[in-house]
Amino acid sequence: xxxxxxxxxxxxxxxxxxxxxxxxxxxxxxxxxxxxxxxxxxxxxxxxxxxxxxxxxxxxxxxxxxxxxxxxxxxxxxxxxxxxxxxxxxxxxxxxxxxxx
Amino acid sequence: xxxxxxxxxxxxxxxxxxxxxxxxxxxxxxxxxxxxxxxxxxxxxxxxxxxxxxxxxxxxxxxxxxxxxxxxxxxxxxxxxxxxxxxxxxxxxxxxxxxxxxxxxxxxxxxxxxxxxxxxxxxxxxxxxxxxxxxxxxxxxxxxxxxxxxxxxxxxxxxxxx
Amino acid sequence: xxxxxxxxxxxxxxxxxxxxxxxxxxxxxxxxxxxxxxxxxxxxxxxxxxxxxxxxxxxxxxxxxxxxxxxxxxxxxxxxxxxxxxxxxxxxxxxxxxxxxxxxxxxxxxxxxxxxxxxxxxxxxxxxxxxxxxxxxxxxxxxxxxxxxxxxxxxxxxxxxxxxxxxxxxxxxxxxxxxxxxxxxxxxxxxxxxxxxxxxxxxxxxxxxxxxxxxxxxxxxxxxxxxxxxxxxxxxxxxxxxxxxxxxxxxxxxxxxxxxxxxxxxxxxxxxxxxxxxxxxxxxxxxxxxxxxxxxxxxxxxxxxxxxxxxxxxxxxxxxxxxxxxxxxxxxxxxxxxxxxxxxxxxxxxxxxxxxxxxxxxxxxxxxxxxxxxxxxxxxxxxxxxxxxxxxxxxxxxxxxxxxxxxxxxxxxxxxxxxxxxxxxxxxxxxxxxxxxxxxxxxxxxxxxxxxxxxxxxxxxxxxxxxxxxxxxxxxxxxxxxxxxxxxxxxxxxxxxxxxxxxxxxxxxxxxxxxxxxxxxxxxxxxxxxxxxxxxxxxxxxxxxxxxxxxxxxxxxxxxxxxxxxxxxxxxxxxxxxxxxxxxxxxxxxxxxxxxxxxxxxxxxxxxxxxxxxxxxxxxxxxxxxxxxxxxxxxxxxxxxxxxxxxxxxxxxxxxxxxxxxxxxxxxxxxxxxxxxxxxxxxx
Numbered sequence: 001x002x003x004x005x006x007x008x009x010x011x012x013x014x015x016x017x018x019x020x021x022x023x024x025x026x027x028x029x030x031x032x033x034x035x036x037x038x039x040x041x042x043x044x045x046x047x048x049x050x051x052x053x054x055x056x057x058x059x060x061x062x063x064x065x066x067x068x069x070x071x072x073x074x075x076x077x078x079x080x081x082x083x084x085x086x087x088x089x090x091x092x093x094x095x096x097x098x099x100x101x
Numbered sequence: 102x103x104x105x106x107x108x109x110x111x112x113x114x115x116x117x118x119x120x121x122x123x124x125x126x127x128x129x130x131x132x133x134x135x136x137x138x139x140x141x142x143x144x145x146x147x148x149x150x151x152x153x154x155x156x157x158x159x160x161x162x163x164x165x166x167x168x169x170x171x172x173x174x175x176x177x178x179x180x181x182x183x184x185x186x187x188x189x190x191x192x193x194x195x196x197x198x199x200x201x202x203x204x205x206x207x208x209x210x211x212x213x214x215x216x217x218x219x220x221x222x223x224x225x226x227x228x229x230x231x232x233x234x235x236x237x238x239x240x241x242x243x244x245x246x247x248x249x250x251x252x253x254x255x256x257x258x259x260x261x262x263x
Numbered sequence: 264x265x266x267x268x269x270x271x272x273x274x275x276x277x278x279x280x281x282x283x284x285x286x287x288x289x290x291x292x293x294x295x296x297x298x299x300x301x302x303x304x305x306x307x308x309x310x311x312x313x314x315x316x317x318x319x320x321x322x323x324x325x326x327x328x329x330x331x332x333x334x335x336x337x338x339x340x341x342x343x344x345x346x347x348x349x350x351x352x353x354x355x356x357x358x359x360x361x362x363x364x365x366x367x368x369x370x371x372x373x374x375x376x377x378x379x380x381x382x383x384x385x386x387x388x389x390x391x392x393x394x395x396x397x398x399x400x401x402x403x404x405x406x407x408x409x410x411x412x413x414x415x416x417x418x419x420x421x422x423x424x425x426x427x428x429x430x431x432x433x434x435x436x437x438x439x440x441x442x443x444x445x446x447x448x449x450x451x452x453x454x455x456x457x458x459x460x461x462x463x464x465x466x467x468x469x470x471x472x473x474x475x476x477x478x479x480x481x482x483x484x485x486x487x488x489x490x491x492x493x494x495x496x497x498x499x500x501x502x503x504x505x506x507x508x509x510x511x512x513x514x515x516x517x518x519x520x521x522x523x524x525x526x527x528x529x530x531x532x533x534x535x536x537x538x539x540x541x542x543x544x545x546x547x548x549x550x551x552x553x554x555x556x557x558x559x560x561x562x563x564x565x566x567x568x569x570x571x572x573x574x575x576x577x578x579x580x581x582x583x584x585x586x587x588x589x590x591x592x593x594x595x596x597x598x599x600x601x602x603x604x605x606x607x608x609x610x611x612x613x614x615x616x617x618x619x620x621x622x623x624x625x626x627x628x629x630x631x632x633x634x635x636x637x638x639x640x641x642x643x644x645x646x647x648x649x650x651x652x653x654x655x656x657x658x659x660x661x662x663x664x665x666x667x668x669x670x671x672x673x674x675x676x677x678x679x680x681x682x683x684x685x686x687x688x689x690x691x692x693x694x695x696x697x698x699x700x701x702x703x704x705x706x707x708x709x710x711x712x713x714x715x716x717x718x719x720x721x722x723x724x725x726x727x728x729x730x731x732x733x734x735x736x737x738x739x740x741x742x743x744x745x746x747x748x749x750x751x752x753x754x755x756x757x758x759x760x761x762x763x764x765x766x767x768x769x770x771x772x773x774x775x776x777x778x779x780x781x782x783x784x785x786x787x788x789x790x791x792x793x794x795x796x797x798x799x800x801x802x803x804x805x806x807x808x809x810x811x812x813x814x815x816x817x818x819x820x821x822x823x824x825x826x827x828x829x830x831x832x833x834x835x836x837x838x839x840x841x842x843x844x845x846x847x848x849x850x851x852x853x854x855x856x857x858x859x860x861x862x863x864x865x866x867x868x869x870x871x872x873x874x875x876x877x878x879x880x881x882x883x884x885x886x887x888x889x890x891x892x893x894x895x896x897x898x899x900x901x902x903x904x905x906x907x908x909x910x911x912x913x914x915x916x917x918x919x920x921x922x923x924x925x926x927x928x929x930x931x932x933x934x935x936x937x938x939x940x941x942x943x944x945x946x947x
Contacts, residue, residue: 001104002147004216008209010111010144014118014137016202019935021122023928024194029172033121033134036165040141043157047148054217055149057228061237063153064229067160068244072251074165078172079258085176094189097925190932197935204942 007048014041028081028091032074039070107147114140127173131166138162152226271333273313274349277359278398280306281366285391292384303387304370307363307394314363317356327774329353332404332468345465350404353772354599358401358533361606362526366394368742369521372614375738376517376621386426386515393419393522400530405465406455409534413451413494416527417444423522424514436510443507447497454490457483458541471540475779481543484780488546491538492553499531499583502557506847508580512572516617519572524579524613525606532586532602539595540779547783548693551591551686555699558584560844562706566713567840570638571616574714578664579609581703585679588700593789594682596775601675603769604755608663608672611746615657618735618743619643619718622650626731635728640717642728647719649732652740654719656747661715663750665708666808668763671755673804676704678793681800685792689784701807708811716819763801 014037021034043063050059081091088096113136120133138161145154222228233241284306292299321329334348370390377386396419399412418441425437455465461479462470473479479487495501500508511523522528535542535550542550558581565577582605589598623637635642647654663672683697723729734740755767775786784792818829831837839845922933 001107004214005209006111007144007148009206010114012202012205012209013115014141015205016198017115017118017122019201020194020198023198023931023935024122024189024191026189027127029169029176030122030127030130032172033130033169036134036161036169037118037121037137040138040161043153044141044144044148047145047150047153050150051148051219052214052216053219055219055222057222057225057232058236060150060153060225060229061232061240063150064156064233065240065244067153067156068248071160071164072248074168075255076251076258078168079255081172082175083258091176093928094926097927190929194932197932197939200939201935201942204939207946 004048004052007044011041011044011048014038014044026092026094028084028093028096029078031093032077032081035077036070036074039066042066110140110143110147113137114144127177128170131170131173134169135162135166138166149221150225152229268331268333270317270331270351271349273317274351274402277310277313277363278395278402280310281391281398282395283391285388285395288384288388288391292388295384298384298387300370300374300383300387303391304367304374306391307367307370310394310398311360311363311367314356314359318360321353321356321772322768325772327353327772334404334466345407346405347408348404348466349402350467351402353774354536355401357599357603357769357773359398361529361603362394362397362401365521365525365606365610366390366397368610368614368745369517372520372617372739372742373515373517375736376617377515382426386423389419389422389426390518390521393423393527397526397530400533404467406458406467406470407465410448410451410455413448413498413530416498416530417441417448420444420511420522420527423518424511426515426518427513430513432510433513436507436513440507440511443504444497447493447495447504450490450493450496452490454487454493457487457490461487467537470538471779474541480780484541485543485545488542489549492535492542492546492550495531495534495587496553497531498534499528499587500580501531501553501584501587502560503846505557505561505580506850509573509576509843512570512576516572516613516620519576520610520613520617523576524609528579528583529586529602529606532583532590532598535587535590536595536599536602539590540776542778542783543780544783547591547593549591551588551693551696554584554587554589554591555683555696555703556584557581558588558703559699559706560584562703562710564840564843565710566706567837569640570636571619571640571643571714571718572613572638574640574710575609575612575616578612578707578711581707582609582664585676585700585703588696589679589682592682592686592696593784594678594685594793596770596773597675597678597682597793599773600755600769601679604663604671604675604750607746607749608660611656611660611743611750612664614739614743614746615653615660618650618653618739619646621735621739622646622732623728625733626728629731630727632728635725640714642725643718644721645719645723645729646732649729650719650734652734652743656740656743657719658715659747659750661711664711665812666704666804667812668805669752671750671752674752674755674767677797677801677804680704680804681793681796682789684796684800684803685789688796689792701803704804705807705811708808709815712812712815713819716815720820 018034018037018041021037022031025031025034043066046059046063046066050056050063053059084096085091090096117133117136117140121130121137124130124133138157142154142157145151145157281303284303287295287302288299292302295302329352331351332348334346336344337347338345370387373386373390377383380386393416396412396415400409400416403409403412421437421441424440425434428434428437458470458479459465461483462473464470464473474484497504508523508528512519514523561577561580561584565574565581568574568577582601586598586601586605589595589601620637623643627633627635627637659670663670666673666676680697680700683700687694687697755769775789777783777785842848
C-alpha cells in the first residue's frame, strides 16, 4: 500500500514516540535515543514526499544531510554526556541540574 | 505480497520504537533502536531510496548506535549488569503525545497533498552525486565543515584535564 | 396725635411711659446720675398729670355713660380670633388716677426711705414695671390681656417683696406671694376658659351680651363666676389665700403702701367690679360670704399683733374683705368707692408706719443695736412729741378707717354697711352678712387706735432709742400730708356739702350697670334698697365705731383696763389670734409636706430606679451588643473572610509554585501541551 499518507502516519508515529522518549526518560542517553527517532521520522517524511512528487531527488539530498547532522550531533552529545558522568557521577537528567533549587 | 512485507517492516519499526522508549533496561532500548534503524532502512527501500537506505544502515547502525552503546557502557557502573532506570511523568506525557499524534493525524488526513506520479528511477546514486556537486555544493562544503567542528568538539570534550 | 383719639393717646402714654422708665433703669440705671431715680419719678409724674387731666375732663363733661373702647387684632386665624384693646370708662379714669397718685407718692417717699440702698436703680425700675402692669389691668377690655397683666403684677410683687433677697424671710415671702397668687389664678383661668368656650370671645362686652342671650347659664355660669372670683381671692388676699399678705410686709414699706394697700390688692376688687354683671346670684352669695368672713377673721388677728406693719397688713385684708362683701351683696359701686378711699388712707397709714420705722432704724443704727426689732410697737411709745407731722396725719387716717363722721372712710363704709343691711332685709336668712360687717367695723376701730396709742402715746419703752428719734424729711412727710388731707369727706361729696349724704360726684358719675344674669336684682332695685337702709346703717356704724374707740382708749390710753389680764383670761383665744389661727402651720402640715413627700418619692423612683436600672440597662445592653458585633466583625469577618481570601491565594501560590520544577522535561511537556491547545483552537 504505497500511499503517501501511510508513510506520513508512520513518520508521525515515530515522531511521537521519539517525543515521548525525550520528555519521559531520565537517562541522558535514553533522551538521545529519542532524538534519533525524531530525526529518523523527519527523514522518512522527506523521502516520502520526494517519491510522491515525481521523484524529486532534492529530497534525497536533504535526507543525506540530515543523516550527516545526526551523526555529528550524536557524537558531540555523547561526549557531553560522558563529561557529565565524569563530573556528577550520574547522568540522571534530574540530578544534574545545578540551577534548580 | 509486497503490502504484507511493507506492513511487517512498519510493524517492526514501530514496535522497536515503542521498545526504545519504554524499556526499563537501557541496553534493551539500544538493541530496539538497532531494529528501528533497520526497519527504517527497509522503509527507505520501499520509497526507492536505495542509496539513502545504505547510508542509513552504515551511518546510523554502524556509527551512531555504536556510539550510543559506548555511551551507555561508559556512563554506568560496570558492576551492575542490569542498568535500569525509571521514567517520569509517563501518564501525562503519553496523553500529550497522543494528542499531538491525533493532531498530526488529523492534519495528514485532511490536507490535499500535491502528488505527482513517478516511476522508479534507473539510478539514484549518480543523481544524488550530481546534485551534491552542482546544485547543493555549498551545503555539502558546509556539512563537511560541520563534521570537522563536531570532530574537534567531541575530541576536546572528552579530553582529560591535564 | 398717635391714634386719632386723644383718650386712646393718653391711655397709651399712661400705659407705656412707666415701662419705658423700667427698661431704662434696668439696663443703664446704675450708670445714670443719682442711679436714675429721676427717670422713674419723671415718668410717673407725667402719668399723674395725664390721669388728672382725664379726671378733669370727666368732671367737665359730667357724662355718667361715658365709655370709650378701642380694639386691635392680636391673633386672627379665621376661626380663632383674639383681640386686645382698651376700655375707658368713668370707673377706669378714677382707677387710673388712684394708681398714678399712689404710685407717685410712693416714688417720692422712696427718695428718702430707700436712700443708699444697694439696689436703688433696680427698685425704681421694678416700681415702673408694676405701674405698667397695674395700668394694664385697669385699661383691659378683655379677659386675656387682663390675665396677662394680672400675672405681670404678680411678678412685680415677687420682685419687690424680695427686694432684699439676701434675707431668707424676704425671699420666702416673695415666693409665697407669687405661688399663692398662682393658686388663685388657676381658678381664674378655668373661669376664663369656661366663658370662652361658651361664648367664643374674651371681650367683656361680648361676654355680657353673650350671657344675656343665654349662651351660658345655670351651674356652668356660677362655676365660671366662682372661677374668676378665685383670681380675686388670690390677688386680694381673701380667706383661704390670705396667707401671703402679712408675709409680704418683708418688702420695703413704700412697696407695701403701693401694692399691698392701695393698688395691687385692689385689683381683685376691680376685677369683680368690672365683671359684676356676669356673676350669678349663687356666685354673688359665695363672694359675699367669703368677703364678710375674711373681714371679721382678719380683724380678730390684727387685735393681738405687735409688729406695726403686720397690724396694717391684717387691716388691709379685713378692708378688702369689706369691699368683696359689698360686691357680693350687689352694691359694687360702694365697693369701688371704698377702694378709692381705702387707697388714700391705707397708703397714708403705711407711709406713717414707714416714717416711724425709718426713725427707729436711724436711732438703733446710731446706738449700734442690731437686736431690737424696729417694727415692734412694744419698743415704741410716746413718739407724739418727737414726730408731730407723722402723728397727726396718722391720727387722721385712723379716724378715717374707723368710720368716724366727717371723714371719707365713714362715707364709704356706711355705703357698704347699708348694702349689707338692705340685702339682709331682702333675704333675712343671710343675717350673718351685716353681722360680719358691723363686727369687723368695731374691731377695726379698736385695733387701729391701739396702734396709735401704743406707738405715739404712753410711756417711752426704750429711752435710749427714744433719744435718737426725729421727724422724717420732707420727701417722706409730703405724701403723708397729701393723703391725709384727701381723707376728708369734702372731696367725695362735691358738689354737695352734706357730710352725711350718700350723694356726690362719685355716685353721680359712676353708675351701676345691671347684671346680665337672670335672677339678679337690677341696679335700680339695689340702689333703692341701699337708700332705704342708709340712715339705719349710719347710726349703727357710728355706734359701733364709738364702742371700738372707747374700748381702745380705756385699754391703751387711760390704762383703766389691763391688756395683760384680758389676754390671760382669754388665753386660748389670745394664742389663736396671735398665731394667726395656726393657718400657715396647718397648710404646711397638711398640704406642703405631703406634696413634698410625694415628690421625693417620685424622684426616688425616677432617679434611683428608673434611671439606674432601666436607662442604664439600655446602655449595658447596647454595650453588650456592640461587643458581640465587634467580635463578629473581628473574628468572623476579618479573620475568616478577609484573611481567608489571602490564605486561599497563598494556597494557590503554593500549589502553582510546583509548576516551576526546574526540570527541562517538564517544560517540554508544557510546551507540547500548549501546542495541542493551539491545534485544537485552530480547528474549532
